[in-house]
Amino acid sequence: MAKFLPSVDMDDIAICMLTYNEERFIEVVLRSIKNSFPRFVLLDMGSTDNTLAIAKDTLGGVLEVVSWRRENLFSYGFAQARNDLTSAAKLPWAFHIDADELLFLPPGITKVALGHDGSVQEAQKVIRRNIIGFPDPVYDEARLNDSATSSVEHHVRLFKSSERVRWESYIHEEVWVDNTRASECASCTDLVLQHLSDFRQQGEKSGKEKLYAWMTMQAYHHEHLRSHLRPEYIAHARDNSGWLLPLAEEFGRQNNLQASW
Numbered sequence: 637m638a639k640f641l642p643s644v645d646m647d648d649i650a651i652c653m654l655t656y657n658e659e660r661f662i663e664v665v666l667r668s669i670k671n672s673f674p675r676f677v678l679l680d681m682g683s684t685d686n687t688l689a690i691a692k693d694t695l696g697g698v699l700e701v702v703s704w705r706r707e708n709l710f711s712y713g714f715a716q717a718r719n720d721l722t723s724a725a726k727l728p729w730a731f732h733i734d735a736d737e738l739l740f741l742p743p744g745i746t747k748v749a750l751g752h753d754g755s756v757q758e759a760q761k762v763i764r765r766n767i768i769g770f771p772d773p774v775y776d777e778a779r780l781n782d783s784a785t786s787s788v789e790h791h792v793r794l795f796k797s798s799e800r801v802r803w804e805s806y807i808h809e810e811v812w813v814d815n816t817r818a819s820e821c822a823s824c825t826d827l828v829l830q831h832l833s834d835f836r837q838q839g840e841k842s843g844k845e846k847l848y849a850w851m852t853m854q855a856y857h858h859e860h861l862r863s864h865l866r867p868e869y870i871a872h873a874r875d876n877s878g879w880l881l882p883l884a885e886e887f888g889r890q891n892n893l894q895a896s897w
Contacts, residue, residue: 641757643747649794650675650725651733654717656706658735659685660840661832664775665738666694672741673731674698679721681706687735700724710893713806713851713861722797731794737764738830740777748794751823758801759811759818760794762827768834780830792818794825804864807851812864849883850893857897 651673655662666676676695679702680688691699702724709717722730733739750757766786792811795801795818804812811818836844855861856873873880881897888895 641750643749644729646672646746646748647674648728649673649731649748650677650727650729652718652721652725652730653678653733653735654681654714654721655679655683655687655691655735656681657683657685657840658687659683659690660836661736661738662687663690663694665733665735666691669733669739669741670695670698672745675725675727676700677702677721677724677726679704679717679724681709681717710851710854710891713809715803715805715809715864718803718809722803725797728797729794730797733793733829734831736832736836738775738780738832739827740830748825748827751825754823755821756813756818757823758796758798759792759813759822761790761819761822761824762793762829763824764789764791764829764831766831766834775830775832777830786834790819790824791829792822793829794827806855806861806863806865807848808865808869810864810866846883846887846890849880850887850895852880853877853884853897854895857895 651669653676655678670676676691676699678688678691678699681704688701691701702721704717704720718732721732751760754761765780765783765788767780767783768786769784795811795813801811801813801818803809811822813821833841852869852873855865856870856877862870884895884897887893
């Protein structure tokens, strides 16, 4: 029987983050955890705003930036981006946090307590609270904890750097352990991410919506891009093509992308 570990040292965890024009939240997100982890790796897909300058000013020497052509995302998808990001982590554990997710940790904490309620410990779920309402520029922990949420989810984000563990799926990517979705076997930590996506400006929301529409239609129409994608996402594309397709086509025109739908 596998021996369960009670915790993992923070010094063994690298923060991994995908970025593309994330200047709105990235400073507050990184500042909240910059003294808690020894290494931060950003895989940047060609940001044209101040994302990288802010990240470098906030983190200094503990930051490594991996440049990744945004065109690669359209061809290979989010799982490939995250796997390349994980490969650059270079520490025993990788913790994937998005650029609009805040993590508050107790002062002086040196270890992350690992859950042992699943069948594996190599992958760990965290709690994500999807905050709704009016944006609070202070982003105070107590205020966010008291904020309304549209939903509370569990996502596998913390995992051991291992050949057994990888991301899969062109879009709506998930962590897998061997041949099993990690969500079905992972243990759960008490780490909580405060998701600030609802506070994005309308233009940012629209841009992301069009990107996901384009990638959803790509996956729906190309079998090789549907590998490991949950059936409900395929059904969503089929049942909602009436409004997804115009968004996808607009995104394609804006980014000079060819699509065979």
